[in-house]
Amino acid sequence: MSAQRTRVAILGAGLIGIDLIDKIQRSPYLDCALVAGRTRQTAGLRRAEQLGCATAPHGIRSVLEQAPFGLVFDASNATAGHWAYLEQATDTTLIDLTPARPGLAVVPTVNAQAAASCRHIGLVSCGGQAALPLLHALAALSAPTYIEVAATAASASAGPATRRNLDEYLATTSAAISTLTRVPEVKVLANLSPARPAPPFRVAMTLLADTRGLTAAHVVRTAERAAHEVRQFAPGYQLTSTTVGDGQITAAVEVTAASARLPRHAGNLDLINAAAVLLAEQHTRRHAKDTR
Amino acid sequence: MTKTRTRQIILHDPTLRDGQHAVRHQLDAAQLTAYATAADAAGVPVIEVGHGNGLGASSLQIGRARLDDRTMLTTVRAALTHSRLGVFMAPGWGTSTDLRTAVSLGADVVRIAAHCTEADITERHLGVVRELGAEAHGVLLMTHMASPDELAHQCARMVDFGAQAVGLLDSAGHYLPSDVQTRITALTQAVDVPVLFHGHNNLGLAVANSLAAVDAGATIIDATARGFGAGAGNTQLEVLAAVLERTGHPTGIDFRRLLEAADIAETHLMDTPPTIDSVSLVSGLAGVFSGFKKPVLAAARATGVDPVDLFFELGARQAVAGQEDLITEAAQHLHRTRQHTPKERTAPHA
The missing domain is CATH 3.20.20.70 (Aldolase class I)
Structure with a gap:
């Protein structure tokens, strides 16, 4: 293992930012060198300090002042892109978790290799992170003509940015699914559940395809294999059902948070953050190899 | 006012x-x-x-x-x-x-x-x-x-x-x-x-x-x-x-x-005006979205479970409108658990 960890900065100290700190601190490859919020007074920044991180109040300005960083995670609510500043002034790589989800849309087990030469990596939404590993594998198996995804998150696990940007959530998630499965017709539905106790993050998928010649065992095996790969970095990811027949394949997954910093129902946040940190580690290791 | x-x-x-x-x-x-x-x-x-x-x-x-x-x-x-x-x-x-x-x-x-x-x-x-x-x-x-x-x-x-x-x-x-x-x-x-x-x-x-x-x-x-x-x-x-x-x-x-x-x-x-049949009554009692009735009856038929049991199961899970994907899964769950506790009830045919 390299003795030197990569210096990383986090923009944003909300629920996502704080959980990112925890995941980065557990990583053998990353060093959380700065958490930049918008003002000094946020509870999030105080929490970050308690966790032993240096903090700064001026967002992207603070990051630019304290550069260089090997990687920057954008977990802010910014709709105006921080990427423009970072691209001009630094040679850092940005891992983007903002609601607009710009950058190359990535799901680790599906297209991480495409991120290798990319300096602006966008995480596909949590719904896409949960659905795409299975959809990608099942689409390769069945050449579907239509894909539908219904994601249900616990009320408490959806932050204000997600709530304000549900239209974008649906649009970016369906676009990413369409691109990565090469199925043109995709529909995404999203629910926020008021149930108490809060239920785990749940994503149900349906693919319309020619199912003649597909056995249930084959579909289950394919789905289980995809789920197993995700569990390597997000242990709370579980396949709960699969069906096949009559021109239709269905699968559903539930995701609970395995992180110490998140309530159990916030599997959506745990999954997208785990994906972001995994991509960061892969990037760092690649970079270390290149410069050795 | x-x-x-x-x-x-x-x-x-x-x-x-x-x-x-x-x-x-x-x-x-x-x-x-x-x-x-x-x-x-x-x-x-x-x-x-x-x-x-x-x-x-x-x-x-x-x-x-x-x-x-x-x-x-x-x-x-x-x-x-x-x-x-x-x-x-x-x-x-x-x-x-x-x-x-x-x-x-x-x-x-x-x-x-x-x-x-x-x-x-x-x-x-x-x-x-x-x-x-x-x-x-x-x-x-x-x-x-x-x-x-x-x-x-x-x-x-x-x-x-x-x-x-x-x-x-x-x-x-x-x-x-x-x-x-x-x-x-x-x-x-x-x-x-x-x-x-x-x-x-x-x-x-x-x-x-x-x-x-x-x-x-x-x-x-x-x-x-x-x-x-x-x-x-x-x-x-x-x-x-x-x-x-x-x-x-x-x-x-x-x-x-x-x-x-x-x-x-x-x-x-409509074929017939709506009535409060047994399934709809249970749906209201269990606090489940009324729009689930048709898909619940279909899932009950497909799995052979009682739609009344299925509505109570969905109520216990606090399923909300838009979560129709839970219906089949809850029916399969009941079907599996019923293997262990056999009950002589058949689903009505709609």
Whole structure:
């Protein structure tokens, strides 16, 4: 293992930012060198300090002042892109978790290799992170003509940015699914559940395809294999059902948070953050190899 | 707010939207035209049309509609001379694009819906409706799952976002009149815009609950011809109109013509008018979305479990509208557990 960890900065100290700190601190490859919020007074920044991180109040300005960083995670609510500043002034790589989800849309087990030469990596939404590993594998198996995804998150696990940007959530998630499965017709539905106790993050998928010649065992095996790969970095990811027949394949997954910093129902946040940190580690290791 | 008994009540008619649940969203253009023409002639103030779950909701998950949103709106718009055209949209199922299309096709009254504790997802879309110049209503779904104070707080937020009327859908048909009284009273104290109520008849109380809502200060009440709607059906429009007449609340509707419209609904839209069958009664008792009835019966048949057991299971899981994917999974779960505890009950054939 390299003795030197990569210096990383986090923009944003909300629920996502704080959980990112925890995941980065557990990583053998990353060093959380700065958490930049918008003002000094946020509870999030105080929490970050308690966790032993240096903090700064001026967002992207603070990051630019304290550069260089090997990687920057954008977990802010910014709709105006921080990427423009970072691209001009630094040679850092940005891992983007903002609601607009710009950058190359990535799901680790599906297209991480495409991120290798990319300096602006966008995480596909949590719904896409949960659905795409299975959809990608099942689409390769069945050449579907239509894909539908219904994601249900616990009320408490959806932050204000997600709530304000549900239209974008649906649009970016369906676009990413369409691109990565090469199925043109995709529909995404999203629910926020008021149930108490809060239920785990749940994503149900349906693919319309020619199912003649597909056995249930084959579909289950394919789905289980995809789920197993995700569990390597997000242990709370579980396949709960699969069906096949009559021109239709269905699968559903539930995701609970395995992180110490998140309530159990916030599997959506745990999954997208785990994906972001995994991509960061892969990037760092690649970079270390290149410069050795 | 004045609570005199002569207060005018606006009857809002979602026969051609909520009724879609009873026919798996399969109404055709001739059916829409027949009912919309008759309801318009009766002077029904607002006629709402769409997929059962509103704009953008046609899907494998919730059920695919026979007609697309655009065709439904164009068809009903053409049939209306005086009545205003209503639509319904829940963020997460539909989007701002759907709203823009609907208003451009002539929607006058737009309902933006969210589950009972999720009003903040309506901020963007209520703003879009206001910007488009249509009348914006903010409505909460599955409202039996939240307290009166919480509902009042959520409705006040929707008013802040631009809603010109706010209110509650008893999506599961779970309320008693006293529940409605408490909740509508809390709303009227919290907001200064008209308050609305939308009942379902699973416990046989839709008309009584609507009257309780009026007594507590609601001025917009949803009701459908013959109660055509999800599960045990909605508040029956022609009955409510008669009851409001007797209690001294003018509705501005031509009662004889409303009876004709209700007859047309019965002959043109449905095989049989909704009844409170055993499954619908259990659905209301368990607090499950009324629109789940058809998919629950289908899943029960497919797995051989009792739909009554399935509704109680879904109630225990607190499934909400839009979570139809839980139905099959819950049925399979019951099927598996039933292997260990055999029970001599068979699913009815619908």
